[in-house]
Amino acid sequence: MALDFAKHLMQWYNTNKRHLPWRLTNDPYAVWVSEIILQQTRVDQGMVYYQRFMKAWPNVSALAKASEDDVLKLWQGLGYYSRARNMHATAKLIVQNFNGSFPSDYNTIKSLKGIGSYTAAAIASIAFGQTFPAVDGNVQRVLSRVFGVLEAVDGKTGKKQIDDLSWQHIDNEDPGNYNQAVMEFGALQCLPANPQCGQCIFRESCYALLNGLTASLPRKQKKPTQKIRYFNYIWMRWQSGNQSWVALDKRLHNDIWKGLYEFPMIETEKPVHFDEITLLPAFQQLVQNNRFNIRAQSAPVTHQLTHQKIIAKFFHLNFETPLDLMKENKLSLINQSEIGNYPIPRLIDRYLQQNEF
DNA sequence: AATGCGGGGAT
DNA sequence: ATCCCAGCATT
Numbered sequence: 001m002a003l004d005f006a007k008h009l010m011q012w013y014n015t016n017k018r019h020l021p022w023r024l025t026n027d028p029y030a031v032w033v034s035e036i037i038l039q040q041t042r043v044d045q046g047m048v049y050y051q052r053f054m055k056a057w058p059n060v061s062a063l064a065k066a067s068e069d070d071v072l073k074l075w076q077g078l079g080y081y082s083r084a085r086n087m088h089a090t091a092k093l094i095v096q097n098f099n100g101s102f103p104s105d106y107n108t109i110k111s112l113k114g115i116g117s118y119t120a121a122a123i124a125s126i127a128f129g130q131t132f133p134a135v136d137g138n139v140q141r142v143l144s145r146v147f148g149v150l151e152a153v154d155g156k157t158g159k160k161q162i163d164d165l166s167w168q169h170i171d172n173e174d175p176g177n178y179n180q181a182v183m184e185f186g187a188l189q190c191l192p193a194n195p196q197c198g199q200c201i202f203r204e205s206c207y208a209l210l211n212g213l214t215a216s217l218p219r220k221q222k223k224p225t226q227k228i229r230y231f232n233y234i235w236m237r238w239q240s241g242n243q244s245w246v247a248l249d250k251r252l253h254n255d256i257w258k259g260l261y262e263f264p265m266i267e268t269e270k271p272v273h274f275d276e277i278t279l280l281p282a283f284q285q286l287v288q289n290n291r292f293n294i295r296a297q298s299a300p301v302t303h304q305l306t307h308q309k310i311i312a313k314f315f316h317l318n319f320e321t322p323l324d325l326m327k328e329n330k331l332s333l334i335n336q337s338e339i340g341n342y343p344i345p346r347l348i349d350r351y352l353q354q355n356e357f
Numbered sequence: 358a359a360t361g362c363g364g365g366g367a368t
Numbered sequence: 369a370t371c372c373c374a375g376c377a378t379t
Binding site for chain 2: 040041042044045077078079080081082083154155156191192193194221
């Protein structure tokens with residue numbers, strides 16, 4: 001199986017690989033330039049920059065002699081500008097400390113500014129033929145799907161599993177092309193969304209495909225940054241005997257509440273103040289008559305939370321609906337929604353037309 | 358383990 | 369709008 005993966009992959013690579021300029025050479029400088037440019041950058045976008053960069057500074061010493069401003073200028077529009085600054089600094093360091101020739105030792109390569117474990121492995125394998133698996137986003141995706149890495153690939157254990165797999169399957173005879181083959185496979189076949197599984201060479205053995213997990217692998221543990229937004233609503237409270245009642249406004253689709261105030265209220269990025277809200281005339285009257293204690297609330301919530309959860313949390317479910325009292329007070333209960341085991345009364349527009357409560 | 362760093366393409 | 373891209377350095 002271990003041999004099979006690399007063998008099939010290399011065959012696929014030979015017939016399907018794209019013809020890219022940095023694949024025409026094993027010059028460590030060219031490999032370095034291409035790898036830095038391609039960090040978090042699509043091939044299509046980086047291509048032009050690579051050509052211009054190599055034309056402007058074809059080797060380490062040329063780059064070392066350039067001014068940082070010129071390097072940054074060429075980098076303009078590519079993003080992650082520390083890449084350019086690091087390259088320039090590293091070129092000067094290579095001239096100073098390594099006599100202008102790119103180091104071939106993995107740990108030395110990795111010690112250079114802007115070169116981490118991925119780039120060091122890529123340079124060591126592609127330029128110097130050493131067996132170091134280069135693990136990037138493509139590799140994480142391909143290996144986690146084909147071999148079924150269920151742990152998060154950015155977590156400790158998942159990373160270890162990917163690392164083990166990549167050492168297990170790397171082609172010692174041609175590590176540089178093996179590394180590029182996995183990445184190319186990830187970029188052309190095993191796509192993040194809508195992978196081309198129908199014509200995939202691993203379709204009969206791929207763990208993810210066989211278990212219907214292609215869409216959910218690789219798993220990531222990093223949760224998306226949660227935006228705080230505010231669900232705004234008005235709640236009313238009134239006493240009747242020993243009972244305290246609460247009425248909420250009605251939620252419509254798209255997180256809009258409507259009914260108690262003039263304009264539909266919608267989710268906002270900042271809390272809403274009561275002053276900013278205009279109640280419908282009928283309710284203004286009720287407030288003036290001290291029949292109701294009425295407040296506006298803005299509840300900070302993460303977007304994922306449902307309206308029901310917000311209400312439940314806000315009121316701590318500390319009220320029970322006295323249906324009888326509702327009727328006695330001539331409030332027609334139009335709708336109930338279950339929150340947990342507690343029914344919550346909702347006011348709807350019909351109430352507003354009844355001036356008598 | 359989490360963040361910041363960027364611009365662009367695909368969905 | 370959100371995710372992701374041939375990641376790395378810093379905290």
